[in-house]
Amino acid sequence: MKEFWENQAKQFKGGMSAVNFDLMEEELEHSLLMGLLRDNTDICDVGCGNGRLILHFAEKLPGARFFGMDFSENMVASAREEAARRKIGNAEFAVADATAPGAFAFGARRKFDTVISKRLLINTKGRGKYTAADNILEILKPGGRYLMIECFIEPLQRVNDIRNTLGLPAITVKEFNEYLTEGFVSDLAGKFTLERKVDFESLYYFISRVFNAGLSSGQPKYDAPINKLAVKLALAGVAPIEGLGPETLHIWAPKSV
Numbered sequence: 001m002k003e004f005w006e007n008q009a010k011q012f013k014g015g016m017s018a019v020n021f022d023l024m025e026e027e028l029e030h031s032l033l034m035g036l037l038r039d040n041t042d043i044c045d046v047g048c049g050n051g052r053l054i055l056h057f058a059e060k061l062p063g064a065r066f067f068g069m070d071f072s073e074n075m076v077a078s079a080r081e082e083a084a085r086r087k088i089g090n091a092e093f094a095v096a097d098a099t100a101p102g103a104f105a106f107g108a109r110r111k112f113d114t115v116i117s118k119r120l121l122i123n124t125k126g127r128g129k130y131t132a133a134d135n136i137l138e139i140l141k142p143g144g145r146y147l148m149i150e151c152f153i154e155p156l157q158r159v160n161d162i163r164n165t166l167g168l169p170a171i172t173v174k175e176f177n178e179y180l181t182e183g184f185v186s187d188l189a190g191k192f193t194l195e196r197k198v199d200f201e202s203l204y205y206f207i208s209r210v211f212n213a214g215l216s217s218g219q220p221k222y223d224a225p226i227n228k229l230a231v232k233l234a235l236a237g238v239a240p241i242e243g244l245g246p247e248t249l250h251i252w253a254p255k256s257v
């Protein structure tokens with residue numbers, strides 16, 4: 001699996017295709033985060049890939065200090081290269097495996113106001129998810145927040161049931177991915193308090209994976225007009241349906257001991 005991400009970084013460098021083919025989804029993610037990240041704070045992105053999120057926000061929030069970690073050397077190299085090319089001085093990157101116990105105990109023992117994981121946990125399996133969550137808890141400042149933007153299996157199953165009624169094939173999860181379950185959310189509640197859950201992509205996912213897929217002959221295009229319309233509505237705060245978007249934001253506060 002690590003090899004897959006090393007190759008993605010080698011092939012696509014700083015491009016979005018290294019980490020996600022769905023440009024519309026990234027637009028929704030960035031808009032969601034824009035309302036949550038603050039200038040002059042310490043922000044960490046675990047499983048940062050080629051640094052797209054950090055580099056985007058480092059320019060928008062010049063007073064914030066960003067730190068990205070990824071277990072792929074090529075991803076980190078690509079993030080550093082891009083930061084240097086764009087002369088971004090408030091972003092650092094390091095190689096670290098989120099599933100290794102104590103992996104984030106870097107020299108200065110840095111702590112963060114906000115820690116983000118965006119489609120990182122879905123790349124970990126079994127206990128690895130819990131170790132990653134423990135590592136994240138370790139690097140949060142008191143009063144900090146963990147923004148967990150991860151994919152869940154239950155909404156995907158609901159979308160696949162709908163696709164099935166139209167004769168569309170099921171959307172499958174890559175063999176090295178393991179989507180989260182509602183059970184994992186209950187388990188995290190032992191160490192974190194769930195402040196808010198934001199179902200931000202149901203409208204877009206339903207339109208793109210059911211309507212656009214149903215109307216398309218051949219491979220549906222991510223930037224199809226109907227998908228753009230769905231994103232426009234979602235960005236305007238229109239959310240007429242829920243429970244049909246695998247990617248969900250959970251905002252967690254560390255439990256004080």
Ligand SMILES: C[S@@+](CC[C@H](N)C(=O)[O-])C[C@H]1O[C@@H](n2cnc3c(N)ncnc32)[C@H](O)[C@@H]1O
Nearest residue numbers: 005019047048049070071072097098118119123
């Ligand atoms: C789907 S990509 C998402 C990248 C980025 N968070 C984004 O949303 O654009 C998953 C990333 O997680 C990284 N990754 C997977 N397992 C990891 C682990 N155990 N520790 C650190 N990074 C990991 C991969 O190298 C890859 O860059």
